[in-house]
Amino acid sequence: MDSHNTYDTRLLVAFMDLLTTVERCFWVRETSTAWWDHIVMQVWDDEQWLQNFRMRKATFMVWCDELAPALQCKDTRLRAALTVEKWVAIAIWKLATPDSYGLVANQFGVGKSTVGIVLMQVCRAINCILLRRTVTLGNVHDIVAGFAQMGFPNCRGAIDGTHIPILAPVHLASEYINRKGYFFMVLQALVDHCGRFIDINVGWPRKVHDACIFWNTGLFRKLQAGTFFPDQKLTIGEVEMPIVILGDPTYPLMPWLMKPYTGSLDSSKEWFNNRLSRYRMTVECAFGRLKGCWCCLYGKLDLADDNVPMVLSACCTLHNICEGKDERFT
Structure with a gap:
């Protein structure tokens, strides 16, 4: 019995030594949000907003206020939640450009899967809150x-x-x-x-x-x-x-x-x-x-x-809002 216990102990020690030598990976990769936080939100003028987001910053902020009840998230112990402005910006960028999910993710400093989730959540919020009074x-x-x-x-x-x-x-x-x-x-x-x-x-x-x-x-x-x-x-x-x-x-x-x-x-x-x-x-x-x-x-x-109709309806809603405010993209 003593020899058997000694063998188990040595085996456990060897296994723990092996675990300590394994190179560990981060559960999330490091990304940068400087472009959105400091360039877009603080430097861009209305013309740049219109060319890239199809609307002026003032219109964008009004949208965010209206969609906030459906998009507001709480921070967790692991990470801070995305702001409503960033939620809406990611979705609009994906709709307004032919960029892939990976390119949009790199642009905003988020994960690729996050872009897909944000896109559908924002389109759903647009259809629930804005569609019936816009179309x-x-x-x-x-x-x-x-x-x-x-x-x-x-x-x-x-x-x-x-x-x-x-x-x-x-x-x-x-x-x-x-x-x-x-x-x-x-x-x-x-x-x-x-x-x-x-x-x-x-x-x-x-x-x-x-x-x-x-x-x-x-x-x-x-x-x-x-x-x-x-x-x-x-x-x-x-x-x-x-x-x-x-x-x-x-x-x-x-x-x-x-x-x-x-x-x-x-x-x-x-x-x-x-x-x-x-x-x-x-x-x-x-x-x-x-x-x-x-x-x-x-x-x-x-x-x-199954998700195409939701995105099409959201695009039609955005079209009406931009046309109504004479913010036509050229």
Whole structure:
């Protein structure tokens, strides 16, 4: 028994000696936050903020105050929590640039996984707090007057869809692929005369026709029920014209949806189509500014397909806020 205990003791001592010779690794790598703390927050002027964060610093700080209840974190014994300003900045930088998670992590001095967590948390907060009061129907009379000033009477908005490239979905990937071999998700939107989003619908696969998407939206049901527009008709010649929205030829012709003529056209119909196309371009221009400002929408969104609608909705919300404050990225 004594010899057995002595052997165990020597074995334990040898094992402990081995442990003390193993080179230990830090549980977190050292990073620097000097760029954010001292350069961005203290040195950058409004022009630099606008070019990099798509908004001026004052607007950014207002956003942070509004999102703080959903993003505020407490310090722990291991580390200090990220400030709300840094949370929002990381998410906006990821949305506004084509940078990878690793590049954004190095820029802000955080871990790569932290960038992914922050992005989804901020987008969720934007959708919960800002979406419903930002992507709204707006003032009907102002929008109708805006389109009338452009040259199209009694118009409430223009509708269209755009394709957002995504990674291959885990399930039913064939439903999201196009003839070029890319995977897409559809964003369908109704915009006002200024190119702000009035109504959005996201998450449909590429192979679903635009008209089919439209028929399955809450917007279509409201239009059919007559609850979306006021009953305001304009008499043109001998015809009473209700308030309408403008769509391309893929949409159905409805009493409240105007689309171009198809088939054999005479000069008057061609003239009408050209005029309608000119005013319908407001939605195309809105999509262009959306993707130009939030560059993550140009390349493949490196997100799980379940998270894509949340990010798209957040980008549309940010678009409306920046457009409303005339902080357009150029």
